Amino acid sequence: GAVVSQHPSWVICKSGTSVKIECRSLDFQATTMFWYRQFPKQSLMLMATSNEGSKATYEQGVEKDKFLINHASLTLSTLTVTSAHPEDSSFYICSARGWREPETQYFGPGTRLLVL
Amino acid sequence: QKEVEQNSGPLSVPEGAIASLNCTYSDRGSQSFFWYRQYSGKSPELIMFIYSNGDKEDGRFTAQLNKASQYVSLLIRDSQPSDSATYLCAVNTGFQKLVFGTGTRLLVSP
Numbered sequence: 001g002a003v004v005s006q007h008p009s010w011v012i013c014k015s016g017t018s019v020k021i022e023c024r025s026l027d028f029q030a031t032t033m034f035w036y037r038q039f040p041k042q043s044l045m046l047m048a049t050s051n052e053g054s055k056a057t058y059e060q061g062v063e064k065d066k067f068l069i070n071h072a073s074l075t076l077s078t079l080t081v082t083s084a085h086p087e088d089s090s091f092y093i094c095s096a097r098g099w100r101e102p103e104t105q106y107f108g109p110g111t112r113l114l115v116l
Numbered sequence: 117q118k119e120v121e122q123n124s125g126p127l128s129v130p131e132g133a134i135a136s137l138n139c140t141y142s143d144r145g146s147q148s149f150f151w152y153r154q155y156s157g158k159s160p161e162l163i164m165f166i167y168s169n170g171d172k173e174d175g176r177f178t179a180q181l182n183k184a185s186q187y188v189s190l191l192i193r194d195s196q197p198s199d200s201a202t203y204l205c206a207v208n209t210g211f212q213k214l215v216f217g218t219g220t221r222l223l224v225s226p
Contacts (some may be wrong), residue, residue: 002162032212043218044160092117093159103148103165103208110159 003027004096006108013084014116016055019109020082021079029074030096032035034065034105050077117145120207122217135192139205139217140192141204150206150214151179153199160204163190195224215216 003026013019023033035047048069050056056069068080076098081088091112094103123137141149142162147168151208152180166172167189171180178191188207192199202221206214 034213044216046213049212080165091159104150104162105206105214107159113158 002101002106003105004030004094004099004106004108006055006094006111008111009048010112010114012114015085016083019084019113021081021092021094021113023055023077023079023096023098023108025075025098025106028098028100029094031074031099031102032097033071033077034095035069035077035079036095036112038093042104044093047079053062081113084113084116089113089115119209119215120164120205122172122203122220124203125193125221127219127220128223128225129195131197133195133220133224135195135199135221136172136191137192137203137205137222138158138187139185139201140185140187141205141207141215143197143207143209144183144186144209145210147210148208149179149181150208151177151188151190152204152206152216154204154219156201163203173191192222195222197224197226 002005005024007022036044047056047062048056050069050071052071052074058064071077093110095107119142123186149163153183166179176193180189202219204219205217
């Protein structure tokens with residue numbers, strides 16, 4: 001149990017375009033989903049926390065207008081990188097947790113974004 | 117002081133040995149502690165978690181908590197080359213979020 005998927009796994013886009021990443025909990029209802037970013041050889045950086053049906057809470061320094069998060073259902077959250085630039089190229093990873101294990105986060109496989 | 121600290125390593129052990137990974141945390145009120153494994157280029161994978169009420173063993177892995185000294189350890193018995201990865205320690209802060217350490221890189225040589 002506790003499987004989280006992400007789509008797409010890889011995306012290459014031109015500078016200025018928007019990219020949407022989906023995160024789904026496949027076998028449980030995710031009360032909370034988290035979005036992280038990881039640059040090469042660096043640690044995970046939490047970007048935002050989202051609860052189903054409410055607005056996401058962004059970490060300090062993360063632009064909410066640039067990284068749009070929608071948590072429309074208990075199994076789906078989306079992250080949209082708007083007007084992407086090369087510096088947004090990174091490994092984006094979501095995690096989810098449900099009511100059965102309210103403290104444990106299960107990670108998706110990640111999405112590698114390359115902005116040209 | 118960082119909330120969760122880990123030695124970045126690499127920690128090198130020979131195959132079959134016990135690998136001991138540690139992390140220290142600053143919030144004395146923390147109640148749950150997690151170990152994740154992250155292979156290069158992949159996302160973190162949960163290994164195990166413990167609560168403040170005791171240690172836990174799962175196969176070759178044992179997680180131990182020393183509340184007085186505020187550190188958590190992960191022991192890997194009979195280390196295998198496939199255990200070579202970065203191990204992330206995470207602590208529940210009580211504000212929904214997990215605080216992650218920067219990870220310890222483990223290298224198990226055949």
